[in-house]
Amino acid sequence: MSSANNSTRATPSPLTSNGVQPKSTTGIIPTNNVTTKAGVTVRARIDPTLTVEDVVRQLCLHLKVTEPHTTLALRDRDTEELITSENLRKKIKNKVHLKLVNSSAIEAAGIVAKLSLREEKSLRMSLFSLQRFIKEEKFAQEFLDRDGLRELVDVIETAHGNTLAYALTAMQNLMDLDYGWSTLDDSFIFKVVQILSSPNSLINVCRPATAILKKLVEADPTSVPGPIIASSSRIPPVAPAGSVYRYGFQSVYEQMRRQKGSLETVVSRLGSPDTAMAQHSVMLINSLLSHVNDTYWDEFIADLERLNVRKAIIRLMSSHVDDLTSCVLDFQANIVRVTYRKKTTLVEPEVELAHLSALHYIWECSGVQEGLDSEGHPSKWRRLGFDSENIVEEFQDAGVLGLDCLVNFVQDDPDFFSKVILEQLSRPEERRCPVAKASNEVVELLSQHWTIFAPAYSTSAFQPLFLNFQKVHCLALHFFLRMWNESGSAVNDFNRIADLTRSQIKVALQQESAKPWHEVEHDFLEREYRAVRDRQMQELEAGDDLLSRVPVRNLKEKLTRESAEFVRQQRIHCLLQGAWFLNGVPTQHTGSARRPNGQWRFMRLDNGLKYLHYVDSSAKIDVRNGTEDLPERIEIASINQITTGTCAPLPNLARDHPDIPTTLSPSPLSFSLLSAGGESLADQIATHQSRWADWTDGLNMLRRDSGHVTSEETAGYIKALTEIGLKIKLLDLSGEKVDIPSGLIAGPPPTNTDFFFSDLL
Incomplete structure (x- = not known):
C-alpha cells in the first residue's frame, strides 16, 4: 500500500482474513478512507466479517505502523464514535471515513494519569475529552479499572469554573451505566449539594450537579432492573452486593437537609432564563416526588408547599410551553398522587x-x-x-x-x-x-x-x-x-x-x-x-342524576382505571409490532447520540420491553418479525423524557408527504427521545396522527417515572371506553330495576376474626 504525507490516491487495498477479494451481498464492498495517527489517509476495502481487532491488526500491517495493534482502535472521523464489531458493518456500508486512534485502554490510562497530576491546563483538556469517552462502555470499564472514579471524585472536591463543569458532566455520563459508581458516599453527595446550592455556581456547573442528584435519587433498591410481569407490577427486584441501586431519596434528601437552603435553590432555578437549567430542576423535583419515602413524606411535601412550587411550575409552563411540557405534566401527575395520598390519609389528632x-x-x-346541644350532650x-x-x-x-x-x-x-x-x-x-x-x-x-x-x-x-x-x-x-x-x-x-x-x-x-x-x-x-x-x-x-350518586362515581373510577390499562396494553402492542418513521432534523440545538444513516427508520420494541430496536434506510424495506433485521437499539431505561414537536422533516421528504410541513418549523407529528443528560437518542416524525399518539404515549407508559399521556387521542379513548362501560353497567341495573342508593352505609365491624371471604363464582 503506497502512502504520502497527507493522502493516497492508490488503488484501494482489500483487508480480508483469507486473502480473497471481499464481497458483500450486493457486490464489491464499498471503499473506506482510513486516516492514521500521523495524518496519512489511505483507501481500503474492509471485510465486514472481520472483528475490529483483526481490521486494526491488518491496517497496522499494511501501513507499517510500529505501535502494537493492541494499543490502537478505530473511530468515525466525523462523529468520534468508537468502531465496534457491532457497528463495523454499518460503517463500512455507509463509507464512513475512519481513523486510527489510541485504544480505550491507552486513552483511559492517559486521562487517569492527568487527573492525578492536577495541572490546570492539561486537567481541563482531559476532563473535556473524558465527558465524551466515558459514554463508551469499553472506555468506562478501563477507566474504572484504573481507579479513575476516585480521581474524578477528588477533582470534583477541589475544582471550580469550567473545570468543575467538565468533571461533573463526566460523572453524570458515567452514571448512565448501571455499575461502577456504587462507592460514592455521603461526603460526595453533600459536596454536589453544596455545589448546587452555591449562588456563585455557573449554570454549566449547576446543570450536571442537578442531574447527578436526580440519578442518585432514582438509584434506590426498588429501581433495580427486572422483568415486567404485569402492567403495574414487576418481579420484586433484589439489589446484588455492590449494586449502584443503594441510594435513593433518603441518601440525597438527608444531605440537602444538611445544606441550608438547598431545596430553596432548586425551586428558585425553576425561574432560570436558561431552559435546560429549569428543565433539570423540574426533573429533580419530579424524582424526589416519585421516590420520597414514608419517613420524610410529610416533611418533604410540606417543604414544597411552603416554597410554593406549584406556583413556580404554573409560571414556568406559561413561559416555556414547548420545551418543558413533558416534565411539567410529570410534575402534575406527581401532584395527583400526592393529593390522592392526602385524601386517603386519616386525620388522627391523637396520633399526629x-x-x-x-x-x-x-x-x-x-x-x-x-356548649351543650338540645339534649344536653357536649x-x-x-x-x-x-x-x-x-x-x-x-x-x-x-x-x-x-x-x-x-x-x-x-x-x-x-x-x-x-x-x-x-x-x-x-x-x-x-x-x-x-x-x-x-x-x-x-x-x-x-x-x-x-x-x-x-x-x-x-x-x-x-x-x-x-x-x-x-x-x-x-x-x-x-x-x-x-x-x-x-x-x-x-x-x-x-x-x-x-x-x-x-x-x-x-x-x-x-x-x-x-x-x-x-x-x-x-x-x-x-x-x-x-x-x-x-x-x-x-x-x-x-x-341522568344517577351519575352523581356515590356508588356510580366509584364504579366510574374503577372503569377509568380498567380503560386506561386497556389502552396502555394497546399502545404497547403497537410498539411491539413496529412502524416506519421519518428521521427528523432537530429545530433546536441538542446533542445527538447518533447520526441517522437514512431518511427512514423502522423501530420495534422487543418482547422483554427493555430495548427499542431500529434500522435506518433510504427507503422502506420489508422487515421480518423479531429483531434480527434491526441491528441498532436504544435501551428503554436510558429514555428520560419524550418531547413532542421538536424536529422538522428533511425538505425533499416533506414534499412526498403533504401532511408534513415543508419548512424547518417543528412538525406536530414529531417527537424526540432524550437521555438524562438532554442528549437526543432519536428524532422521529410519524406519518400520521394515530401513529404519533400510539408511540409517544406507548413510550411514556413504558417509562418507570412517567405519569401522563401525551395525546388528546389517548385521553379521549380512555374517556370513551369509560363512558361506554358505565352506560352498559347502568343499563344492566336499570333493566333489572335495581335501586341505586345515593350512598352506602358500612355495617358494624366483625366482633372477631373467625370468618373468611368466600369466592363468588
Missing part, C-alpha cells in the same frame, strides 16, 4: 401532632365556645358544622386533604370564618349551614372533577387550576355558602346545594388551561342563584 395543631387553629379562629365540632364529635370519622372521606383545605379557608380570612360560624349559630338549628361539612363536600366535588383517585395515567392537558386546588376550594366553598343563603336553605337541602356546586364547578373549571383566574373568580363569586339553578335544571333534563 400536626393534625391536632391544625384542628386547634380552626377552633381558635372560630371564636366559638364549647357540643364542640358540631358547632362548626360537622355531623358528630368524632373528628376522625368526619374526615373519613376527605382525609388530610380536607383538613388542609379547611385550614387554608380559615387562613384566607379568619374574621370571615368566625363571622360565618357565629352567624350560623345564631339561626335555628334546622336553618344552619354546616360549614365544616360543606368544606369536605367541596373537596369531594373537586376530587371528582379532577379524577383524584389512584390514577393509572394523568391527563394530557396542563391543569393550572388543579395545581391551585386549595384556592379553587376556597372559591367553591364561598359559592356553596352563598347559594345556601340566597336560596334560604335548610339542613335537608344540603345535597341540593352540593349538586348546584358540582354544576358550577363543571362550568367554572372548563378549559382551565386557557381560562384567566379572574374569570374563574367571577364564575364562583358573581353568579346568581336563580341563573345557576336554571342551568342545573336544564342539565338534569338532558342528563
Whole structure:
C-alpha cells in the first residue's frame, strides 16, 4: 500500500482474513478512507466479517505502523464514535471515513494519569475529552479499572469554573451505566449539594450537579432492573452486593437537609432564563416526588408547599410551553398522587401532632365556645358544622386533604370564618349551614372533577387550576355558602346545594388551561342563584342524576382505571409490532447520540420491553418479525423524557408527504427521545396522527417515572371506553330495576376474626 504525507490516491487495498477479494451481498464492498495517527489517509476495502481487532491488526500491517495493534482502535472521523464489531458493518456500508486512534485502554490510562497530576491546563483538556469517552462502555470499564472514579471524585472536591463543569458532566455520563459508581458516599453527595446550592455556581456547573442528584435519587433498591410481569407490577427486584441501586431519596434528601437552603435553590432555578437549567430542576423535583419515602413524606411535601412550587411550575409552563411540557405534566401527575395520598390519609389528632395543631387553629379562629346541644350532650365540632364529635370519622372521606383545605379557608380570612360560624349559630338549628361539612363536600366535588383517585395515567392537558386546588376550594366553598343563603336553605337541602356546586364547578373549571383566574373568580363569586339553578335544571333534563350518586362515581373510577390499562396494553402492542418513521432534523440545538444513516427508520420494541430496536434506510424495506433485521437499539431505561414537536422533516421528504410541513418549523407529528443528560437518542416524525399518539404515549407508559399521556387521542379513548362501560353497567341495573342508593352505609365491624371471604363464582 503506497502512502504520502497527507493522502493516497492508490488503488484501494482489500483487508480480508483469507486473502480473497471481499464481497458483500450486493457486490464489491464499498471503499473506506482510513486516516492514521500521523495524518496519512489511505483507501481500503474492509471485510465486514472481520472483528475490529483483526481490521486494526491488518491496517497496522499494511501501513507499517510500529505501535502494537493492541494499543490502537478505530473511530468515525466525523462523529468520534468508537468502531465496534457491532457497528463495523454499518460503517463500512455507509463509507464512513475512519481513523486510527489510541485504544480505550491507552486513552483511559492517559486521562487517569492527568487527573492525578492536577495541572490546570492539561486537567481541563482531559476532563473535556473524558465527558465524551466515558459514554463508551469499553472506555468506562478501563477507566474504572484504573481507579479513575476516585480521581474524578477528588477533582470534583477541589475544582471550580469550567473545570468543575467538565468533571461533573463526566460523572453524570458515567452514571448512565448501571455499575461502577456504587462507592460514592455521603461526603460526595453533600459536596454536589453544596455545589448546587452555591449562588456563585455557573449554570454549566449547576446543570450536571442537578442531574447527578436526580440519578442518585432514582438509584434506590426498588429501581433495580427486572422483568415486567404485569402492567403495574414487576418481579420484586433484589439489589446484588455492590449494586449502584443503594441510594435513593433518603441518601440525597438527608444531605440537602444538611445544606441550608438547598431545596430553596432548586425551586428558585425553576425561574432560570436558561431552559435546560429549569428543565433539570423540574426533573429533580419530579424524582424526589416519585421516590420520597414514608419517613420524610410529610416533611418533604410540606417543604414544597411552603416554597410554593406549584406556583413556580404554573409560571414556568406559561413561559416555556414547548420545551418543558413533558416534565411539567410529570410534575402534575406527581401532584395527583400526592393529593390522592392526602385524601386517603386519616386525620388522627391523637396520633399526629400536626393534625391536632391544625384542628386547634380552626377552633381558635372560630371564636366559638364549647356548649351543650338540645339534649344536653357536649357540643364542640358540631358547632362548626360537622355531623358528630368524632373528628376522625368526619374526615373519613376527605382525609388530610380536607383538613388542609379547611385550614387554608380559615387562613384566607379568619374574621370571615368566625363571622360565618357565629352567624350560623345564631339561626335555628334546622336553618344552619354546616360549614365544616360543606368544606369536605367541596373537596369531594373537586376530587371528582379532577379524577383524584389512584390514577393509572394523568391527563394530557396542563391543569393550572388543579395545581391551585386549595384556592379553587376556597372559591367553591364561598359559592356553596352563598347559594345556601340566597336560596334560604335548610339542613335537608344540603345535597341540593352540593349538586348546584358540582354544576358550577363543571362550568367554572372548563378549559382551565386557557381560562384567566379572574374569570374563574367571577364564575364562583358573581353568579346568581336563580341563573345557576336554571342551568342545573336544564342539565338534569338532558342528563341522568344517577351519575352523581356515590356508588356510580366509584364504579366510574374503577372503569377509568380498567380503560386506561386497556389502552396502555394497546399502545404497547403497537410498539411491539413496529412502524416506519421519518428521521427528523432537530429545530433546536441538542446533542445527538447518533447520526441517522437514512431518511427512514423502522423501530420495534422487543418482547422483554427493555430495548427499542431500529434500522435506518433510504427507503422502506420489508422487515421480518423479531429483531434480527434491526441491528441498532436504544435501551428503554436510558429514555428520560419524550418531547413532542421538536424536529422538522428533511425538505425533499416533506414534499412526498403533504401532511408534513415543508419548512424547518417543528412538525406536530414529531417527537424526540432524550437521555438524562438532554442528549437526543432519536428524532422521529410519524406519518400520521394515530401513529404519533400510539408511540409517544406507548413510550411514556413504558417509562418507570412517567405519569401522563401525551395525546388528546389517548385521553379521549380512555374517556370513551369509560363512558361506554358505565352506560352498559347502568343499563344492566336499570333493566333489572335495581335501586341505586345515593350512598352506602358500612355495617358494624366483625366482633372477631373467625370468618373468611368466600369466592363468588
